Amino acid sequence: MPDLLETPDVLIRMQADLQRALEKLHQERRWVMVLDLRKCVGCHACTVACVAENKLPPGVVYRPVLEEEFGSYPNVTRRFLPRPCMQCENPPCVPVCPVHATYTNEEGVVVMDYEQCIGCRYCITACPYAARTFDFGRTYTEATAEANGLIVGRSQAEVYERAANFEYGVAHERRGGEESPIGNARKCHFCLHRLSAGMLPACTTTCIGRATLFGDANDPDSLVAELIARPNATRLKEELGTHPRVYYLL
């Protein structure tokens, strides 16, 4: 029986995998996410981490966790299915975009050019995984009361809400107008801004059950390359020919 205290955390291994991948050329990397459904406990920490990392406003979500209940008493079970963007190799959202605002970058991640997007939402309708949401420009502090004194009220909280996020390595402030990404389709991008800084995606580092695993599938020594070769690895809606880069371990 392996000594669990002696076995390094998979985060350590994934961090090492990431460092090796970052030494390669962009086009030689193939980012892949593996979600081990047997380990997911449905804590939603990944969802919250993603919201915090990308400063997602109300109504925008990149990575919900779907909860399903099966069977009847006494044989009942629940399944938790995190659903990031599948980063399809053949993404249905890309060819429909009328202005080239969404495309697959050289690392195989489907990205958004917020300044190019006209907000037609065609890409949202085209995604078979509902992985895109529209930014309606809402804030968590809207319609909340002003408070003076020691209570942190709207004016204080709003400072945080208006502060920039750093998706795609660009500061996107919410200054209260209609500036992008307000009025745009938004989606998970595997935290490219973190990867470029040598950090794993926020959902991966936050996962308490180590159910979210990430790495370069082109590296045969990486954890994800090992996992996606297993017979219990599957992908959502494979019949659509989208070839997702997100795998589920059943």
Added chain:
Amino acid sequence: MTLKRLAYVVCLLALAAGAWGLYDRLTYGHQNAAYGSYVVWGLWVAMYLFFAGIAAGSFMLATLDLLFHVPVMRGTGRLALWVALVSLAAAMLSIWLDLGHMERVWKLYLQGAPGSVMAQMVWGYSVFGLLSLVCLILAVARPDGILLRILMIIGLPISLFISGAVGALLGVEASRLFWHVGLLPVQFPVFSVASGVAALLVAIGLFGPRQDPRRAEQLRLLGLATIVLAVVKLYFLWADFSQSTYGNVPQNVDAVNAVLYGPYWWAFWILQLLLGSIIPIIVLLPARLGRSGLVAGAMGVLVLVGFAAARANIVFPALTVPELEALTTAFTGPHLTFDYYPSPMEWAVTAGIAGAAILGFLIGQDWLPLRSKEVA
């Protein structure tokens, strides 16, 4: 009060509502819209399909007079072109207001993606609009000129293309089985002709010159066309829904059920089927009624109401079916719902656009030389 005056008053009221809606839209963006990230397209997209269909269909009908010189349709060409232009303007306004970034619409022209059906459609509509305008000018200035005929010949396939492209816009989406029907781009031109015929029924029946000796026969012909097209339309519906139901693919069946028995059941059974198809078929069948301006015009209005509901019934139900079963409860927040009913702001904007379109039509009819000399 004459019918036309009543129409003017209704249009002005609709414009007032539209002004409030427009203020809300421009001040608060999309925040007060009921569509969201799941039901992504709402009333404005449905109305875009509706008005765009009338525009393409009206142009096709204009060719009967200006290109093919069908005797009974003589004198209707300019009117049909004007209907096409005001409908197209309403369609473009409707879809423009739906954009998240209206100010970036120029990108569609200068940085557009040729492979995107939406881009192709926008380019097609732009060419179509310019062509219709030039055709109308020529139809007034040089009705017998060769240039008008050439442009009408060019315009006919373009009008077919743009109406088919609307079907293709939805049809290419394999993720929505309800839309992913190969025949959708074929059906839409038929819908366009049918809605163009209905619009002309209204234009000639309710507001056309009563002294025109051909008016009764024109209405009769358009009425019969309405009946035939309504039957074809019903057949399309039956084919679509029965195949979906027999096929028994859950996502498809759910969408069909949403149309038939869901929250929009009344829009299908009452507006689309009863008012938009069955009553017009019954009323327009007898020749006496079919030749009556008031009756034929009223039936045209009903058919158009049915078409508006039909467009909504194509757009909304497909989007109300979750792509993944548990998505409905996975994450909550504003605009994350699979239920959709247009918000007051959306209704107001649509009312304003419809009012502006009808007002444009009436003003054109009163002030532009849309009638041929012998009729005028």
